[in-house]
Amino acid sequence: MAHQVKGVIAKSKGDPVAIETIEVPNPGPGEVLIDVKACGVCHTDLHYREGAINDEFPFLLGHEAAGLVEEVGEGVTGLAAGDFVILNWRAVCGHCRSCRRGRPWNCFSTHNATQKMKLDGKELSPALGIGAFAEKTLVAAGQATKVNPEAKPEVAGLIGCGVMAGLGAAMNTGQVSRGDSVAVFGCGGVGDAAIEGSRLAGAHTIIAVDIDPTKLEWAKEFGATHTIDSSKVDPVEAIREITDGNGVDVAIEAIGLPITYEQAFYSRDLAGTVVLVGVPNPEMKIELPMIEIFGRGGTLKSSWYGDCLPSRDFPMLIDLYLQGRLELDRFVSETIGLDEVEEAFHKMERGEVLRSVVIL
């Protein structure tokens, strides 16, 4: 028998979201029913509501979540009722070309639950194949990663999207290591997580760049050793000064804008690395002298979901958090109810929060 639960739905383009009673099936083969405990409000949820991802309304929003396994479907191994899990939107398939090449973090063939959740008999499109602004949700077993249950759900859930993207941009994609110098452009949740990841990886100099003084103050709390207000000074020059005229080893762009990508490109030292974790829109273009791309050497990389491997990274990060070595509480600006998601979108647009997290 299907479960009737409350969920946050975007019914049509641009309309405010609303709470509806939805139908969540019992888990079939390879599926897991999750009793959602917390789910962060991410920009991508807002992009779905605005029709910027696709037109497959109605959407069940929410994808940055933690909860308890309520029931597992046939053939599911490694998960059992009562397990505390973080949901991940890229489930490793194990047999695509990337998985077979030993690069499961790039899996090209992620999968979601086969059965559909429904609203008034109509199939819902769950955000990023998850849909966790709901009391219960149905996911593929590979989308639930077991972690230490001592972590608070509102903190653990953040590892499922934005915070993982930032931490991974530094630790996995950028390969920041001991003694490196790093610059992070954009100090929202993703950028601050990149700062935190750089600190954890042993970076010696961590330069935060933003146009909002409040964000720069917060960035210091995550481990920035220097801050630059790029609305006031040229960040490329300022970064050069801080790094004895050299530029940084790793420059991380966490906004998704051509201007800040160029700043990142020019602020790195010879043979350095640029990481793009901010998501540009399809119209954006950059123009760079090709000789600079060649002459500066090094690496230009993109970071998909922080190039994370959930089964490797999620339990490790939660353990570091529980040991007090990874600051995650600070990302939670406020905890809210399921009925406050629309207001949380506005706070996000006004830049007032790093993360609003729905508690269920």
Ligand code: APR
């Ligand atoms: N120069 C410097 N900083 C800027 C600029 C700019 N031109 N424009 C915006 N910013 C800053 C904002 O002040 C803010 O602090 O970038 C930060 C962006 O933060 P958020 O809007 O909170 O975004 P976040 O959730 O961190 O995501 C950043 O990563 O995963 C992607 O889709 C996500 O593209 C988005 C990016």
Ligand code: ZN
């Ligand atoms: Zn997200």
Ligand code: ZN
């Ligand atoms: Zn794969």
